[in-house]
Amino acid sequence: MTDAQTPILEIENLSISFFTRTREIPAVMDFSCKVMPGEAMGLVGESGCGKSTVALGVMRDLGRNGRITGGSIRFKGRDITTMGERELRGLRGREIAMIYQEPMASLNPAMKVGAQLAEVPMIHEKISKADAWARARAIVEDVRLPDPDRILQAWPHQLSGGQQQRIVIAMALMSRPSLLILDEPTTALDVTVEAGIVDLVRDLAEKHGTSMLFISHNLGLVMDVCDRLCVMYSGEAVETGDVVEVFSEMRHPYTQALFRSIPLPGADKSARPLVAIPGNFPLPHERPPGCNFGPRCDYFVAGRCDAQEIPMLPAGGAPRHNSRCIRVDEIDWNAPPALAATAEPTPPGEVVIEASDLRKYYETSPGMFGGGTAKIVKANEQIDFSARAGETLAIVGESGCGKSTLAKVLMGLEVASAGTVTLNGDQIQQLPVEKRGPALISSLQMVFQNPFDTLNPSMTIGAQIIRALEIFQIGDSAADRHERMLNLLDLVKLPREFATRKPRQLSGGQKQRVGIARAFAGEAKVVVADEPVSALDVSVQAAVTDLLMEIQRKNRTTLLFISHDLGIVRYLSDRVLVMYLGHVVEIGTTAEVFSPPFHPYTEALLSAVPVADPRVTRKRIVLQGDIPSAMNPPPGCPFQTRCRWKPLVPGDLCETVVPDLRRLSGGHRVKCHLTDEQLATMEPVIEVAVG
Amino acid sequence: MLKFLLRRTLTMVATALVLTFVVFWLTNLPPNLEKLAKSEGNARMTDGEVISWLDRNGHAQPLVKRYGEWLGVAPGWTDERDGVTSGRCIARGAAVEDSPRFCGVLQGYWGQSTVFKAPVSEIIATRLSLTGILMFWVMVLMVPSALLIGILAGMREGSKLDRTLSTVSIATTATPEYVSGVILIVVFSSSMVGLKWFKGTATSAMDGITFENFFLPVLTIALYGMGYIARMTRASMSEVMTAQYIRTARLKGASFGRVVMRHALRNALIAPFTVIMLQFPWLLNGVVIVETLFNFKGFGWTLVEAAGNNDIQLLLGCSVVAVVVVLVTQAMSDVGYVLLNPRIRVS
DSSP states (O other): OOOGGSSSSSEEEEEEEEESSEEEEEEEOOOOOOEETTOOOEEEEOOTTTTOOOHHTTOOOTTTTTEEEEEEEEEETEEEOOHHHHHHHHHHHHTTEESSSSSHSSOOOOOOOOHHHHHEEEEEOOHHHHHHHHHHHHHHHHHHHHHHHHHHHHHHSSSOOHHHHHHHHHHTTTTEEEEEEEEEEEEEETHHHHHHHHHHHHHHHHHTTTTEEESOHHHHHHHHOOOEEEEEEEEEEEEEEEHHHHSSSSOOOHHHHHHHHSSBBBBBTTTTTTOOSSSSOOOGGGGSOTTTTGGOOOOOOOOOOOOOSSOEEEEETTTOOOOOTTTTSSSSSOOOOOOOOOOOOOOOEEEEEEEEOOOOEEEEOOOTTSSSSSOOEEEEEEEEEEEEETTTEEOOOOOOOOOOHHHHHHTTSSSOEEEEEETTTOOOOOOOOOGHHHHHHHHHEEEEEETTTOOOTSHHHHHHHHHHHHHHTTTTTTHHHHHHHHHHHHHHHGGGGGGOOEEEGGGGHHHHHHHHHHTTTTOEEEEEEESTTSOOOOHHHHHHHHHHHHHHOOOOOOEEEEEEEEHHHHHHSSSEEEETTEEEEEEEHHHHHHHSOOOHHHHHHHHHHOOOOOOOOEEOOOOOOOOOOOTSSSSSSSTTTTOOSSSGGGGHHHHHHHEEEEEEEEEEEEEEESSHHHHTTTOEEEOOOOO | OHHHHHHHHHHHHHHHHHHHHHHHHHHTHHHHHHHHHHSSSOTTTHHHHHHHHHHTTTSSOOHHHHHHHHTTTOOOOOEETTTTETTTOTTOOOOTTSSSSSSSSGGTTTOOOOSSSSSSHHHHHHHHHHHHHHHHHHHHHHHHHHHHHHHHHHHHSSSHHHHHHHHHHHHHHHSOHHHHHHHHHHHHHHTTOOOOSSSSSSSGGGGGOOOOHHHHHHHHHHHHHHHHHHHHHHHHHHHTTTTTHHHHHHHTTOHHHHEEEEEIHHHHHHHHHHHHHHHHHHHHHHHHHHHHTTTTTTTHHHHHHHHHTTTTTHHHHHHHHHHHHHHHEEEEHHHHHHOOOOTTOOO
């Protein structure tokens, strides 16, 4: 047998459990997978499915409560599960290296970057400090960080998130490991930064022939990076196979349902709505008998699916494509999904909310004792938009672009520095929320990003909704409010019993429904939804999004949907506003913004979003560098430091003059110096192959 | 950094002024002054005589004026009676022309102790140096052992070692010095147990320190502070050990010792450092009890004597020292914190 045919990593029937005082909680059951040399294996699943536990199991770092209860993990033929401490140490960092989700937390705050990097070969190869630092410098160059000498002498907190993640990657590559485990390496990063990191990882793995175990909940990312994938559900692998094979011919109901619940290009909220997966993820100690996915599965057959443990079965005819579905050969996998109720698109009504030349500047505090000079942070610059009744306007941009500040100004949590916000004809930009009357407050409401922190943990769900009704001065008696509260629970499709429950008894999706009920309690005219589904799992996202839109259709609410997820924006919004460094760089209908001509930033943003569809070809435009700080923005056009079209603009126009928000056609406006002819040469970023 | 230190110093001076003023006010309350008059003059003074004595000796002036005189920013009082000019700054028998106008703490004149019949500055200098020696050895014993206990306990939270060391440190902190001191004397130096390893008094240590005469007082103070610092270090250490960067270090292949020494230690010391510095002024407390218990005539012992005998000038002197110790250690703890924690940089 030649070396190329020995798997780097071979996991067989692995089971991992965590032990609490009272019981054993199985986290991973009967998990098998094989990673060949140079291959990238994706582990996909929702939170709690056990994918990170597998990774830590391979590292044998399960903490005091975790234990491998069965199966084997063989690394280059050696069984990791029976290794001693010393042998494991030789493996970690040298043979298997890991890249983590949160780069800031993964770097030691009290050690210089260089020392943390150089440590790896000093531990494993016993090379001298000078040699180790020299290698660290070379690797820092490899991960395409500018000015490596300065970086090596820096503390972790002095680097941006993207730079920190590059350092974590450099650290993993210091001893040229043969297996790289990446645990959600880009989840904490912005999409344009993510694109750069993904490219880097792929190139480096190719250059050194490193195998990868890539853990992610993002199907599009997995398709970009991996050769093979393994879909996990509730502690089990449910489908494995070649990425393209699985993505085009999925053979497990869960995989299929997952794909139908994510907004791929072509999904449309009116004609082809997303299909949410019914029910909830089972808790580890409440797993059903037989197939774990059974209770949520459309193809479930009582007496067969819940009769015995389901083994992995070959599927689809391709080699190494397996599915844990007992009915894999019976189901017609190509049948189109049962169409959920479609709805007519709602025609937009009259203008409800309008912002004109809105600005918000912050002054940074000059320090405790008055020394130093105050700096001005221009969080919002010249924001102009209007939104009509029944319309969804998406506000898109990366972190630091000022989209949350805009939401705060609209809600009255901050007052504007200049410009106007008009709601139903009244100017409200100078009215802080405590001076707004109940009518105004109830007509302009917000759904928050994190449903876990926005509900009072010590009040029942019912009491919290009733409290909102009291604040909005709706209902004339306690009994009336109670009745209205129950109706609101019906509206967000929560059982009426939930009125007496505490937030901790609810899942994330259910909590967000309560948040929605609260926002709509006063029949809000305008609802600002700040990343309402980004903290939720993929399968829950679709259900919550659908609910939001259904209520919107019913009430003809204006929805301002703040998001960084372009997939969901394309799916549900009527118009899109793209922000960069406090500026509106492009605004228009969804079709106008998502097809050329674009603003150069929109183009880069679109190309950075991975799409989990093998039929889609995507042009890759990777932006260089990080988003400039709003404290010290570049002169002229805010995007000029990263723009690939800048050379086409004559002279130093881009560096000196902020372009106007120029009308291209209808309501489509772009803040760019490029001429119409130049813009017309832009090509679409995403193309869906026909067939 | 320089700017930071300058600002720090200014706030310190302001705090010192406020604190000494409060102490001055409290020690110069009318009943104290009356007692002073009776002890300095005549124990059987009538009320009228007391008033005139106070008036003659400058105690009848407004509080702020007296504080200013004591501090040395207001000219000392003078009193002309029967052709003889007496005054705060005029030594007995000295000529008025030769005497300075200002005489207060700032000029180095700390007043005369009524108990020891000697200048306060002299007393404090000798006593404080004795206590300084005691404190030095306390720190030498306490800090390293407390840190060691805390780190050993915190590096593997919940282990047997952790439980044992935590119990010991809770026990030592829960035992006040006057209890632990007595127990130590009984066990190690009395004929009751019969060990007689150490001396039960530290009087001879004032002339020459030996292990025998000095270990018990040092241990008594150290034990109390040790448990506290150890608990703080343990809490900080066990939190650091669960941090993600410790996992990173572990999964780099670093050995446990290396993880603890190179990655956890510095981060774990940031929090207890402040506590250790706060412990200095706290130790002054323990010093009062222990010095009295072991008859070691240092600063604490002097403080007790001054308070017991209504020695206003000496009490004020002691309080100035205490204030300075508190403020200086505070400043040191801030500066040290900045040096330890790279995330905080003062521009």
